Amino acid sequence: MSVVPAQQSGGAGGTSGLYDVLELVLDRGLVIDAFVRVSLVGIEILKVDVRVVVASVDTYLRFAEACNRLDLEAGPHRSPGLPDLVGEITEGGAEHGARGKTKGALSGAAQAVSDAIHRTPGEGESRGRGTAASRRKKEETE
């Protein structure tokens, strides 16, 4: 669990904030029929995959692999023991042991996106973690 702090500055200054609201700038806001809109053809800004579930053979194998690595008895971060854990969930409580430490592949993907956005023109190729989609996006948004 983590909460990205709200950008009290209004989010105008940094490009990191831009990625998170890109789809709002491009897809929301008032549209007036009498005005022309700039073409967005070819933009794939929204195709950045940091979500856990995307149904594919790769995902299934990745999940199986990740589950094999999970220590179900001890819990991944603390040691509540499985019976305790199940009990807590049944009671509607929260399993705090998992907080904040389990980013792994997901935050890696998010970081790649953030790298792509932060990269300034002429800085050279990305650092090898960007997906094809994020590289495309990077090119489009520069």
Place this chain on the structure above:
Amino acid sequence: MSTYVYCITRSGDAGPLPEDLTGVGDPPLPVRQLEQDGLTAVVSDCPGRLRPKRRDLLAHQRVLTEVGRKSAALPMRFGSIAEADDDVRDVLREHADSYRQKLQQLDGRVEYNIKAVHQQEAVLHHVLARNADLRARAEANRRAGGGTYEERLQFGELVAAAVRECETEDAEAVRRALEPAAEGVRVGPESTGWFVNLSFLVTQADAERLLTAVRRLTDELPHLELRVNGPLPPYSFTDA
């Protein structure tokens, strides 16, 4: 020369723009105001070949934020271009009543956008913890040294279904927890990047209430990662 439109405000609300405020274009073009029927459009010249580049997207956002700091502003979608200043004035004249009404509804309000993703390891642990059958399969696979390709595939598919079910439940939980703190809610564009994308309209005074609800929610659902962005111009509420 065509005219790029950033937002619409009520004349007199915003006062003069900061002198150094610039908009889209390279070099960035100066921003100016067009007044008509008590409304003011914040505009600049439009560069010859405008594309949604990072620099220009940021410029658009910067102008909206700057103007919105002092007055209610109706944000235009990025890339709204009129043929000339007079066409902007025509639009203001024609729709003055409707714009004034929207500006009144948005006065003193900001948008917070909240996205949620699952953290992989935590959500897998979460779904296994509450599903005995999946746990048994995981154990069996592990004892068999990971299981055959077929077994892993089948198991992974079941886990994916369980995670998706968890997404549906958590999406509902997020909305339920945060909706009461806001005046309005809009569902944001879908993407594979997140499974919750909601925008909330709040008065500036109520923003803390929303953020408190966010903090409570993340305590309750520790396998969620919530990304909060705001205060933003009310992009998602211009149809209010």
